[in-house]
Amino acid sequence: MKGDLLEVCDAVVSFAEGRPAVDRASLSLTCGRVTALLGPSGSGKSSLLRAIAGLERLEAGTVRFAGKTWSGDTVHLDPEARRCGVVFQDYALFPHLTALDNVAFGLRSGSSAKRRELARDRLASVELAHKAKSYPHELSGGEQQRVALARALAPSPDVMLLDEPFSGLDRRLRAELREATTHALREAETAALIVTHDAEEAMAVADQIALMNKGVIVQTGAPDRLYLSPVSETAARLLGDVEAFITRVESGRASTPLGALAAPRRDDGEQVKVLLRPEGIVIDRASADGALAQVTMRQAAGGSARLSLRLENGREVSARVPVTDTIRAGDAVRLRLDERFAVVVTA
Numbered sequence: 443m444k445g446d447l448l449e450v451c452d453a454v455v456s457f458a459e460g461r462p463a464v465d466r467a468s469l470s471l472t473c474g475r476v477t478a479l480l481g482p483s484g485s486g487k488s489s490l491l492r493a494i495a496g497l498e499r500l501e502a503g504t505v506r507f508a509g510k511t512w513s514g515d516t517v518h519l520d521p522e523a524r525r526c527g528v529v530f531q532d533y534a535l536f537p538h539l540t541a542l543d544n545v546a547f548g549l550r551s552g553s554s555a556k557r558r559e560l561a562r563d564r565l566a567s568v569e570l571a572h573k574a575k576s577y578p579h580e581l582s583g584g585e586q587q588r589v590a591l592a593r594a595l596a597p598s599p600d601v602m603l604l605d606e607p608f609s610g611l612d613r614r615l616r617a618e619l620r621e622a623t624t625h626a627l628r629e630a631e632t633a634a635l636i637v638t639h640d641a642e643e644a645m646a647v648a649d650q651i652a653l654m655n656k657g658v659i660v661q662t663g664a665p666d667r668l669y670l671s672p673v674s675e676t677a678a679r680l681l682g683d684v685e686a687f688i689t690r691v692e693s694g695r696a697s698t699p700l701g702a703l704a705a706p707r708r709d710d711g712e713q714v715k716v717l718l719r720p721e722g723i724v725i726d727r728a729s730a731d732g733a734l735a736q737v738t739m740r741q742a743a744g745g746s747a748r749l750s751l752r753l754e755n756g757r758e759v760s761a762r763v764p765v766t767d768t769i770r771a772g773d774a775v776r777l778r779l780d781e782r783f784a785v786v787v788t789a
């Protein structure tokens with residue numbers, strides 16, 4: 443039901459000696475909202491998803507839904523008892539069943555006619571009513587993904603877990619499917635978790651992103667907030683490019699070669715790191731102020747161009763300009779920092 447919570451608290455999943463695959467991860471999913479779990483390969487995303495689904499046992503911690511314990515000290519509900527739909531990366535459709543029968547497969551209650559009617563509705567909701575009689579090998583990758591989504595959503599699960607559901611699809615189809623999938627998930631009012639290693643995808647689909655690195659959830663929050671206010675360099679890099687400058691606080695400010703910014707709640711003399719997104723490097727050719735730099739490289743990047751710039755102290759930084767900007771390699775420019783795209787974190 444809308445507003446119900448799935449709460450993962452200090453979850454630990456271990457497969458061998460040494461660092462656990464999931465290391466005291468805490469995460470809260472809300473029904474009706476989509477959360478993206480973003481992290482590099484091997485960071486423990488699938489292990490956490492499998493633990494929520496009941497496919498892995500927790501070594502410590504709890505998974506609870508609407509106050510009921512699914513995994514805990516002495517509890518481990520079977521996956522079937524969790525009202526949890528899962529879409530795997532390879533869709534895992536039954537090859538010998540039609541699209542309609544694949545969707546009907548997970549439905550246990552009601553007459554056969556009722557189940558097929560509901561399955562037909564679910565297929566229609568992912569715009570595949572006309573493919574009801576097709577077998578998986580007769581469907582495109584995108585269509586198979588939508589059948590898998592319809593199958594997982596058919597029993598109206600409280601929680602939907604999707605493991606890299608858009609990988610292996612081309613860019614345009616990915617964008618289309620993302621939109622259709624998030625729409626279907628919000629309509630179904632499930633608590634949805636989408637695992638991805640693609641930052642752009644996470645930002646496009648999610649109300650909330652959880653950043654995972656080496657088994658640890660390093661930060662959780664709304665996409666814009668995570669982008670603009672990372673808690674560490676690791677968290678910042680998981681979402682995109684960032685420049686990091688190590689410096690000391692002086693008179694309440696942290697200075698970088700591109701300018702200083704306020705460092706509230708930091709002591710004078712404290713060593714800190716200033717993290718600066720590429721959008722926060724402002725290029726000014728007309729001004730006499732700002733840090734002198736030379737453009738060493740210009741690289742096309744769709745609607746914008748990526749620039750490498752060498753500062754007077756030899757440090758290289760990256761910035762972006764609109765593709766219409768005529769700046770090119772060899773140009774001398776002045777740079778300054780836009781505070782809105784910079785944060786001070788512990789060094």
Ligand SMILES: Nc1ncnc2c1ncn2[C@@H]1O[C@H](COP(=O)(O)OP(=O)(O)OP(=O)(O)O)[C@@H](O)[C@H]1O
Nearest residue numbers: 457458463481482483484485486487488489490639
């Ligand atoms: N069944 C298993 N047995 C042993 N080790 C495992 C098992 N499953 C995962 N691991 C290990 O746990 C760690 C986390 O793996 P996991 O698949 O959860 O990461 P991931 O972030 O989903 O990676 P990817 O994006 O590549 O799928 C890895 O070091 C992996 O080798």
